Amino acid sequence: MSIHIPILIIISPLLAAFLVLLSRKYKIILATASIITSIVFTLTLSSRVLSGDKVTYHLGGWRGPLGISLVVDELSLFFSLIVLGLGLLVIVYSMPERNYGRTYYFLLLVSLSSMIGVIYTADIFNMYVFYELLSLAVYLLIAYPKTGVTLRASFNYLIMGGVGLSFFLLGIGFLYAMTGTLDMFHIAGRLPAAFDSSMQMVIMSFVLIATGMGIKIAVFPLHGWLPDAHSMAPSPVSALLSGITVKIGIYCLIRVVYTVFSTEMFLLISSHNILIVLGVVSLLFGASMALVQKDLKRLLAYSTINQLGIVLIGLGIGTELGLTGALFHVLNHAIMKSTLFFCAGIMITETGTREVKGLSGFGRQQPAITFAFIVASLGMIGIPPINGFASKWLICLAAVEAGYTFPVVIILIASTIAAAYYFRVIQVLFGGSLKQGPMPAHEGEQVIHRGNLFRSWPIYILAAGCLLLGLLPALGISLVKPAVSLLLFHVVP
Amino acid sequence: MTPINISLLVFMIGLYGVMSKNNLIKKIMGLTIMNGSIVLFFISIGYRKGGLAPILEKGTTGDIPTIIVVDPLPQALMLTAIVIGISVTALALALIVKIYSKYKTLDIQQLSKER
Amino acid sequence: MRSSKIIRTIAQKLFPFIVLFGFYLISHGHLSPGGGFQGGVVLGTAIILLALSHSIEQTEKKFKSRWLNMLEKLGILTLIFLGFLGIFLGYSFLSNFLPLGKPGQIASGGLMLFFNIAIGIKVAAGVSVIFYALVRYRGEI
Numbered sequence: 001m002s003i004h005i006p007i008l009i010i011i012s013p014l015l016a017a018f019l020v021l022l023s024r025k026y027k028i029i030l031a032t033a034s035i036i037t038s039i040v041f042t043l044t045l046s047s048r049v050l051s052g053d054k055v056t057y058h059l060g061g062w063r064g065p066l067g068i069s070l071v072v073d074e075l076s077l078f079f080s081l082i083v084l085g086l087g088l089l090v091i092v093y094s095m096p097e098r099n100y101g102r103t104y105y106f107l108l109l110v111s112l113s114s115m116i117g118v119i120y121t122a123d124i125f126n127m128y129v130f131y132e133l134l135s136l137a138v139y140l141l142i143a144y145p146k147t148g149v150t151l152r153a154s155f156n157y158l159i160m161g162g163v164g165l166s167f168f169l170l171g172i173g174f175l176y177a178m179t180g181t182l183d184m185f186h187i188a189g190r191l192p193a194a195f196d197s198s199m200q201m202v203i204m205s206f207v208l209i210a211t212g213m214g215i216k217i218a219v220f221p222l223h224g225w226l227p228d229a230h231s232m233a234p235s236p237v238s239a240l241l242s243g244i245t246v247k248i249g250i251y252c253l254i255r256v257v258y259t260v261f262s263t264e265m266f267l268l269i270s271s272h273n274i275l276i277v278l279g280v281v282s283l284l285f286g287a288s289m290a291l292v293q294k295d296l297k298r299l300l301a302y303s304t305i306n307q308l309g310i311v312l313i314g315l316g317i318g319t320e321l322g323l324t325g326a327l328f329h330v331l332n333h334a335i336m337k338s339t340l341f342f343c344a345g346i347m348i349t350e351t352g353t354r355e356v357k358g359l360s361g362f363g364r365q366q367p368a369i370t371f372a373f374i375v376a377s378l379g380m381i382g383i384p385p386i387n388g389f390a391s392k393w394l395i396c397l398a399a400v401e402a403g404y405t406f407p408v409v410i411i412l413i414a415s416t417i418a419a420a421y422y423f424r425v426i427q428v429l430f431g432g433s434l435k436q437g438p439m440p441a442h443e444g445e446q447v448i449h450r451g452n453l454f455r456s457w458p459i460y461i462l463a464a465g466c467l468l469l470g471l472l473p474a475l476g477i478s479l480v481k482p483a484v485s486l487l488l489f490h491v492v493p
Numbered sequence: 494m495t496p497i498n499i500s501l502l503v504f505m506i507g508l509y510g511v512m513s514k515n516n517l518i519k520k521i522m523g524l525t526i527m528n529g530s531i532v533l534f535f536i537s538i539g540y541r542k543g544g545l546a547p548i549l550e551k552g553t554t555g556d557i558p559t560i561i562v563v564d565p566l567p568q569a570l571m572l573t574a575i576v577i578g579i580s581v582t583a584l585a586l587a588l589i590v591k592i593y594s595k596y597k598t599l600d601i602q603q604l605s606k607e608r
Numbered sequence: 609m610r611s612s613k614i615i616r617t618i619a620q621k622l623f624p625f626i627v628l629f630g631f632y633l634i635s636h637g638h639l640s641p642g643g644g645f646q647g648g649v650v651l652g653t654a655i656i657l658l659a660l661s662h663s664i665e666q667t668e669k670k671f672k673s674r675w676l677n678m679l680e681k682l683g684i685l686t687l688i689f690l691g692f693l694g695i696f697l698g699y700s701f702l703s704n705f706l707p708l709g710k711p712g713q714i715a716s717g718g719l720m721l722f723f724n725i726a727i728g729i730k731v732a733a734g735v736s737v738i739f740y741a742l743v744r745y746r747g748e749i
Contacts, residue, residue, distance in 0.1 A: 004701065163524065
């Protein structure tokens with residue numbers, strides 16, 4: 001049974017999703033049990049993967065360039081641990097809400113299962129299919145409270161996501177026309193021959209795939225769906241989106257660049273300069289737009305564009321230090337942004353308003369949650385004992401080593417702007433008394449207590465994670481180093 | 494005008510439709526046109542000169558390994574892509590029905606002015 | 609909205625033939641163009657034809673919404689179960705463990721026939737449920 005583990009990691013949330021639709025009473029137990037099973041399976045794989053040889057699983061017994069295989073190597077393991085860990089915390093956070101019926105857990109489980117599918121598969125068309133499945137589940141999750149703004153935000157995301165994935169599919173078409181196979185490792189073997197014969201088609205396919213992924217990562221010109229979608233969604237879904245779903249786009253970009261197109265081709269069309277420029281522009285754009293936002297969740301959504309710009313700068317630099325910083329920042333941003341969105345969810349339900357002005361006095365009433373919010377926002381700014389500092393420092397160091405000083409200046413400016421808007425929120429939190437009392441349904445003490453228990457423990461765990469990774473950054477870097485050494489130094493088989 | 498060039502032209506037409514039409518349903522139509530053009534692209538990639546359809550019929554004469562058939566793999570991939578396109582279109586139309594019942598308009602300029 | 613008598617009669621008489629054609633497409637998926645999705649859509653179209661020519665309420669009384677929901681979930685659970693049978697009998701997930709017959713006969717593709725049937729039922733139910741859901745807003749807009 002142990003060789004079947006990779007497919008079981010994908011199938012167990014999917015099976016639980018369809019079983020959740022059939023039963024109303026056991027939906028939460030099924031959801032958490034399936035995700036915990038997947039986490040346990042992933043951890044059993046990790047010892048074998050981290051010792052250097054990747055786990056391959058051929059679906060249906062078809063091997064070679066004809067069949068679909070699942071490949072778990074260090075990069076996939078790293079991303080899948082982030083996805084599953086945060087997925088479990090999102091499910092725990094959304095447990096106390098009574099309005100979330102079976103459809104909500106079904107969509108959540110399908111989206112988590114298809115994320116693991118995108119990460120583990122080695123067949124590029126299969127990656128497209130799982131990515132479309134993920135996008136469909138996320139469009140429905142955003143529109144789950146069927147209010148006017150959520151429907152419009154979901155429709156906006158649908159159109160732009162659909163266009164982006166069509167670009168991705170067209171790029172896959174060009175790759176198939178040149179090489180005749182769909183398995184990523186076999187394409188990498190056959191691509192140099194095709195590159196010599198028709199260089200323009202290779203470049204065209206790379207540009208199409210990168211544009212498609214750029215729409216999903218929300219780099220600067222293609223970011224239009226992100227503020228509405230991430231801010232209007234319900235809070236656990238916002239954490240899922242900002243924390244994990246955009247990271248899947250980054251994973252696809254890294255996988256296509258390093259496994260399918262080898263690094264030499266990437267440098268030939270000087271795309272690393274383009275990535276650094278786009279990263280810098282997203283950085284400034286996200287920071288400036290977040291400064292003027294009045295709505296708390298829109299501020300956090302623009303902050304996501306900000307941080308992803310930093311990851312793109314790290315990826316564009318491409319040295320070992322830059323890649324380590326970029327992947328470490330992916331992990332840190334996932335943890336920090338989820339903490340912030342979870343806290344924002346509690347703040348919005350307790351004070352009844354989404355604006356930053358209305359949160360005054362919340363800090364005095366719930367000091368523990370405010371402390372977690374402060375820890376996470378210090379990390380986003382990049383202040384030393386929290387993990388955000390370690391990853392930003394690594395990227396700045398990599399930029400200086402490689403000779404790019406301008407991005408370092410911009411990163412520092414953007415961190416200052418980030419300090420401005422986060423401190424504005426913290427100042428309001430500790431301001432005067434609560435202007436608006438708690439919601440009438442929460443007046444009984446028992447109701448507040450039980451809801452807060454399930455909602456606050458994920459926040460405490462994530463904030464503790466921020467502090468831990470910040471005080472011992474070597475722990476985080478040791479998680480990232482196998483992935484980076486795989487990307488840069490191993491020969492593609 | 495090979496089929497590949499025509500499919501890329503139709504892809505651009507679909508992209509123009511998504512970007513510049515104001516009505517929500519016309520945007521969905523643009524997205525469907527883009528999906529259709531990708532189907533045409535993949536299938537025209539799989540064409541081999543003088544190839545038959547990849548179906549083994551009863552009483553096929555001649556040596557089986559030397560018959561030239563068109564590539565069946567893009568056709569199988571496009572079945573999946575068509576299904577995905579239908580699901581996205583169905584979801585988008587369901588969202589449009591709900592948006593219309595709430596706002597009574599389908600014009601995206603007016604919808605973006607709503608608060 | 610009542611259609612004319614010609615349309616209602618022809619739709620009623622054509623319905624069994626469309627269903628037969630749908631099942632033909634599903635079961636000959638590994639021999640000729642067709643397969644699970646295509647046959648499922650044709651089956652769903654048969655139900656949609658009835659709903660359009662007669663009234664929605666009459667069609668929904670015959671093909672109940674709850675049954676179609678159950679069929680849809682049953683289809684996907686059958687598919688996952690067939691995949692797991694591959695694991696229990698020692699091969700990989702979704703691998704074929706039935707004997708391959710002579711090419712050209714129906715019982716020749718191994719597990720493909722059962723996959724096609726499961727997918728066909730699921731897609732037929734799915735298309736009908738989507739149609740019911742979208743059409744129910746007729747009176748409220």
